[in-house]
Amino acid sequence: MSxxxxxxxxxxxxxxxxxxxxxxxxxxxxxPDVRQTFSAGLQALHHKAESLLQWIIAMxxxxxxxxxxxxxxxxxxxxxxxxxxxxxxxxxxxxPVDEGDEYGTDEDPNDVVDEQLTAQKAPIxxxxxxxxxxxxxxxxxRSMVAAAGYKGKVEDQERQAIIRMICGYKLxxxxxxxxELAEHQFVTKSIPKWTSSATNIDNIQVLEDRALARExxxxxxxxxxxxxxxxxxxxxxxxxxxxxxxxxxxxxELQLQFRHAVAETYFSDEFARISKYKITERRKKIKRxxxxxxxxxHHNKIISRRRKFxxxxxxxxxxxxxxxxxxxLTQRGYPRxxxxxxxxxxxxxxxxxxxxxxxxxxxxxxxxxxxxxxVDAIAGSSTFEHVRAFLDNTCFxxxxxxxxxxxxxx
Numbered sequence: 001m002s003x004x005x006x007x008x009x010x011x012x013x014x015x016x017x018x019x020x021x022x023x024x025x026x027x028x029x030x031x032p033d034v035r036q037t038f039s040a041g042l043q044a045l046h047h048k049a050e051s052l053l054q055w056i057i058a059m060x061x062x063x064x065x066x067x068x069x070x071x072x073x074x075x076x077x078x079x080x081x082x083x084x085x086x087x088x089x090x091x092x093x094x095x096p097v098d099e100g101d102e103y104g105t106d107e108d109p110n111d112v113v114d115e116q117l118t119a120q121k122a123p124i125x126x127x128x129x130x131x132x133x134x135x136x137x138x139x140x141x142r143s144m145v146a147a148a149g150y151k152g153k154v155e156d157q158e159r160q161a162i163i164r165m166i167c168g169y170k171l172x173x174x175x176x177x178x179x180e181l182a183e184h185q186f187v188t189k190s191i192p193k194w195t196s197s198a199t200n201i202d203n204i205q206v207l208e209d210r211a212l213a214r215e216x217x218x219x220x221x222x223x224x225x226x227x228x229x230x231x232x233x234x235x236x237x238x239x240x241x242x243x244x245x246x247x248x249x250x251x252x253e254l255q256l257q258f259r260h261a262v263a264e265t266y267f268s269d270e271f272a273r274i275s276k277y278k279i280t281e282r283r284k285k286i287k288r289x290x291x292x293x294x295x296x297x298h299h300n301k302i303i304s305r306r307r308k309f310x311x312x313x314x315x316x317x318x319x320x321x322x323x324x325x326x327x328x329l330t331q332r333g334y335p336r337x338x339x340x341x342x343x344x345x346x347x348x349x350x351x352x353x354x355x356x357x358x359x360x361x362x363x364x365x366x367x368x369x370x371x372x373x374x375v376d377a378i379a380g381s382s383t384f385e386h387v388r389a390f391l392d393n394t395c396f397x398x399x400x401x402x403x404x405x406x407x408x409x410x
Contacts, residue, residue, distance in 0.1 A: 057293055120155055121344045127163050128351050135170040138180055141322075141374065148226035149324045155338035161325040162348055165312060168319045171366040173406050174373050181377040195383045198235050207246060208254050214243040215262050219329075231379045233324040234371075238390050240327055241313055244306040263295035266333070298333040305335040308345050315352045316359060317395045318367040321387070322374075364395070365402040372410045 026038055127133050144150060144164075150157040172180075201217060204210035218239050250258060264271055274287045309327060313320040328336045351357065368391055376384040388410065404410070 057289075117340045117343060120159060120338070120340050121347050123159055124162050124166070124344070124348055125351060127166050128348070128357055133167050135168045136164055137170055138172050138177065140164075141169055141370075142180065144324070145230045145378070146226060148229040149328075153338070154336060155341070157325045158338055158341050158344070161323050162312075162345075165316050165319045165323060166352075168363065168367045169322075169370045171370050172373070177370075177373045178377045181374070194232060194235055195379070195386050198239060199382075199386050201239070202242075208250060208258060211243055211246045211250065212258055212261055214239045214246070215258070216265055218243070219262070219266055227378065230324055231375075231383065233327075234321055234375065234387065235383070237309070237321050237323065237327060238387065240306045241310055241394075242390075244303065244310050247303060259296055259299055260292055262299070263292050266295055266298075267291045295333075301334050302329070305337075308342075308349070311349055312352075313395070315349070317364045318371045318391060322371060361400055362402050364399065365404075368396065369404060369406075369410055 026035060030038075150160040152160070197217060201210060201213045204213055218236050247255070270291055271288065274284050274291075277284060277287070305327065309320065312326075325336075330336050372384055372388055372391075375387050
């Protein structure tokens with residue numbers, strides 16, 4: 001019944017859209033009474049369209065896709081096919097364009113896109129297919145922590161992040177890492193509260209409460225220097241990997257409640273202001289709904305990025321936890337991303353799934369030990385134990401043990 005009603009509504013709306021396409025704007029010398037009537041009609045149409053859009057977006061939030069995520073029906077997510085008369089009008093009024101005018105050449109714009117995509121993916125694919133690829137050094141790691149990430153444009157940082165995940169780091173003796181990191185003033189013992197908070201989240205028994213606590217932990221920005229930023233990134237990466245698994249087990253109803261609860265934390269100031277507005281409760285409800293939708297748009301993109309991050313962790317293990325870049329959010333709350341990153345990442349994951357790429361068990365143990373020695377030297381024993389427990393329960397849960405040449409069993 002619902003499908004038939006929706007089909008009928010779509011057919012009617014298509015007719016309405018066609019009628020709207022035939023409405024011409026008023027001329028500059030239109031009489032005032034005609035202009036007033038036109039304006040009133042336009043405002044009434046706007047009110048009906050806004051109400052319809054509010055209903056559609058709300059319905060999307062309780063309708064899940066094949067992955068169990070609510071449909072994202074925000075403005076700009078989908079576009080109508082242009083009406084034939086619109087296309088004709090655009091063509092007839094368009095300025096003449098010389099061939100190749102946009103790019104200064106006669107090449108196909110798709111070729112330019114392909115060149116940019118190739119420039120982004122080629123260095124990564126070269127590393128994937130190089131059996132003699134070398135690990136990064138302790139100095140490279142130290143520079144990354146000191147700079148709170150990688151240098152260069154966003155696409156350069158993304159490329160460097162993935163290459164380091166694939167190559168890993170050379171393992172050094174424990175005393176060497178402690179000495180090198182201490183000499184460069186990287187040692188800080190001021191973060192046990194972050195770690196204890198993360199550990200306490202693991203002990204929350206109710207799934208939806210635990211997932212909510214993880215999300216709020218991830219979104220809080222409490223670090224105050226570059227070393228703290230890197231430590232918080234490691235803890236954030238772990239929380240994100242745990243949360244993406246828990247998210248998939250929540251029912252659609254609980255996912256919606258979860259998002260509303262996080263939105264009220266994320267936009268707490270905005271919600272407080274709405275409560276103080278001297279407007280009707282109906283208008284307040286509309287404004288709150290807009291904030292919920294805004295966060296849902298953010299969260300859809302965040303969950304998508306975390307899924308890809310989790311895939312990399314499944315394939316590459318501990319090196320992924322070292323990364324400060326791929327889960328970084330912009331000031332607007334979206335995952336930071338260059339134009340072609342999602343396409344590049346899909347290509348990289350496909351190549352990593354190829355049988356030609358192999359990650360051996362000794363390499364994984366080396367990367368585990370590099371990570372844990374770095375965390376211990378920089379953040380102390382509580383963070384060390386937290387990270388080790390996560391590794392023991394995930395990628396190393398059923399893995400054969402490989403002896404440590406340094407004699408330290410971690």
